[in-house]
Amino acid sequence: MxxxxxxxxxxxxxxxxxxxxxxxxxxxxxxxxxxxxxxxxxxxxxxxxxxxxxxxxxxxxxxVFFRIPPFQLIDQKGAPFSSQILDNQIYVASFFFTRCTTICPKITSQVSRLQDVFSREDDIKLISISVDPKFDTPEKLAQYAHRFDAKPGKWYFLTGDKKTIYPLALKGFHVPLADASEYDQAIKNPDETFIHSERLILIDKEKHIRGFYNGTDKKEVDRLMMEIKVLKRIYDSEK
Known part of the structure; x- marks a missing residue:
């Protein structure tokens, strides 16, 4: 040979x-x-x-593992968004804000890749939650969603009350989040104001957290894609 x-x-x-x-x-x-x-x-x-x-x-x-608690927010169309929409769904959550010029565009671009790969999987959803809700109105979110070709009913951009979003990030999705302006009024640059995680969080149909992934790292997101497929296969095998 x-x-x-x-x-x-x-x-x-x-x-x-x-x-x-x-x-x-x-x-x-x-x-x-x-x-x-x-x-x-x-x-x-x-x-x-x-x-x-x-x-x-x-x-x-x-x-016994922690489950993501119920929550109510507002989507990019200005409509109420209940976490019940995510019942019996696999979904990926991320945190961002539209004025961000550093990691947020990178994270959102990687979530866009997820949308492309799982576009035909009806039980896989994506949510991107703003950490700057005072500025990020539904209109701003709609513009941002359009920029990344977000598919309605597949990828939700969410805003709401800061008193809801911040505890949800910290105690619900277990990722760090802070508004530095609360500690230093001299901070004016939005990129220095909102300190949030670059992590993508994989949630299963029982609302358990199944993984954390660096949303700015293509290889990490490739791993996330593979683990979503594995999770889907696990559910399929249980039918």
């Missing part, structure tokens, strides 16, 4: 084995982690619950 023939066979055969391995691994063995276990406030210990294994008809104790 010549060296060139061996290289050709490798190119042809390796992807087949990778596909078969991923198919078997994804369906039967691989489970994405769940994040943020709930803590019992009285004991300080991780909460546990009894879980029935239908395959073996046996029960065991399993960790």
């Amino acid at each position: 010549t060296k060139k023939t061996g290289i050709l066979l490798t190119i042809l055969i390796v992807p087949v084995f990778l596909y078969l391995g991923l198919h078997e691994f994804g369906n039967n063995h691989f489970q994405l982690p769940r994040y943020i276990p709930e803590i019992d406030s009285t004991t300080g210990e991780v909460k546990m619950e009894k879980r029935i294994n239908p395959r073996w008809n046996e029960s065991d104790m399993d960790t």
Whole structure:
């Protein structure tokens, strides 16, 4: 066998084995982690619950994980947005603001990639929540959404009350967020005012957090795409 023939066979055969391995691994063995276990406030210990294994008809104790709480915001059309829209959906959440000139355009461009890849998957949604709600009116969000070709009903740009958004980021999605102007009135540059995470957060159909990803890093977003596909495969295998 010549060296060139061996290289050709490798190119042809390796992807087949990778596909078969991923198919078997994804369906039967691989489970994405769940994040943020709930803590019992009285004991300080991780909460546990009894879980029935239908395959073996046996029960065991399993960790109780945090779920994203219900929330109400306003979308880019000025319509009320209830988190119930995301019931029984896989979704990716991000935080941004329209005046941002640093990481936000990078993050939003990567979310746009997610929209392109999962455009035909009706149970996958995207939400981008403004951390500058006083400035980011629905009209401003609509302009921003148009800039990134956001698909209505697929990708929601959300604003609302700061008293709702900031606790939701910190205690709901577990990402850092601060308004530096609250501590230093001399700060005027919006890019220095709003300190928020670049993370994309993957949420499953039970509202558990399944992953955090750097939204400015293409390789991280590629990993997110793969893990969304794995999560979809897990749900499909349970039907």
